[in-house]
Amino acid sequence: IKLSICSQFLRQSSQNIAQTFFRTMNASSxxxxxxxxxxxxxxxxxxxxxxxxxSVEEPALxxxxxxxxxxxxxxxCVLVHHLSNKLANDSITCGEWYNMLQGVICMxxxxxxxxxxxxxxxxxxxxxxxxxxxxxxxxxxxxxxxxEASRIAHQLWINNRRSLALAIQSRVSEIFGMDIHPACxxxxxxxxxxxxxxxxxxxxLIGDNCTILHGVTLGGTGKDKGDRHPKLGDGTLVGAGxxxxxxxxxxxxxxxxxxxxxxxxxxxxxxxxxxxxxxxGRAIEEMPGKEID
Numbered sequence: 001i002k003l004s005i006c007s008q009f010l011r012q013s014s015q016n017i018a019q020t021f022f023r024t025m026n027a028s029s030x031x032x033x034x035x036x037x038x039x040x041x042x043x044x045x046x047x048x049x050x051x052x053x054x055s056v057e058e059p060a061l062x063x064x065x066x067x068x069x070x071x072x073x074x075x076x077c078v079l080v081h082h083l084s085n086k087l088a089n090d091s092i093t094c095g096e097w098y099n100m101l102q103g104v105i106c107m108x109x110x111x112x113x114x115x116x117x118x119x120x121x122x123x124x125x126x127x128x129x130x131x132x133x134x135x136x137x138x139x140x141x142x143x144x145x146x147x148e149a150s151r152i153a154h155q156l157w158i159n160n161r162r163s164l165a166l167a168i169q170s171r172v173s174e175i176f177g178m179d180i181h182p183a184c185x186x187x188x189x190x191x192x193x194x195x196x197x198x199x200x201x202x203x204x205l206i207g208d209n210c211t212i213l214h215g216v217t218l219g220g221t222g223k224d225k226g227d228r229h230p231k232l233g234d235g236t237l238v239g240a241g242x243x244x245x246x247x248x249x250x251x252x253x254x255x256x257x258x259x260x261x262x263x264x265x266x267x268x269x270x271x272x273x274x275x276x277x278x279x280x281g282r283a284i285e286e287m288p289g290k291e292i293d
Contacts, residue, residue, distance in 0.1 A: 043118050043134060044075045068139060076105050082139065083149050095224035100164065104152045113155065117148050119189040127191055127211060127292045129247030143195030146176035153182035164280045187234065201229035209290040213240040221246045233268065255283045270290055
């Protein structure tokens, strides 16, 4: 009984500390991690407007929308706060996560991260008919949250902070059900739809404007080290449950059908399906991953 009471007390104390941390965080710390001038950041304006509207529409969530969006003055600040709460556990508090993630956004590369998080969010708005709006996607779409956490981990990886990068990979895998190695290179405007079961290997590369559905593996074919994972060209669309294995190249604008197993390279603008996958046609869209037709 004593152990149970002690454990409950520690959990409550941790929550109180976290709430105090975020309530007392001043506007100057938010400005420090803003990568874009908010006066011209139309996406951020839409997020705030949507959060205000949802607060009126559903009074029960008014405090939630204030704590997650409305008390902050930049998209970066909201994302770092939200990810910190998601990643936190008994070992690393949300306040500690916030300081670490904020530090990455403040690095010289932070401006690029600001561009990526906006283009990824814009991709969801353009491609996913189930998306109610940017605030909805920002708060609730685990594919987006896991991808942005993985982008932060990648910046840590290339700056030789590999232990922290791998810790983020582990927590993203536990929380969001997607396993992206921090060395994996991912282009801009990428949508990971649903995202459950996604696995991207260490030397995988994903081009700009790709859409990848749940259960997709970009994996190796054995225990060989070195460059051993697939390279996806710009505008690629990969259906649910597809596996693309080995150091192969998928050309720009390819379509890969759900459940396919791709073991060899594909020329640009081709459609592949089957186990093993074979070319079954030509993609009529210039960028299937962007057009989602």
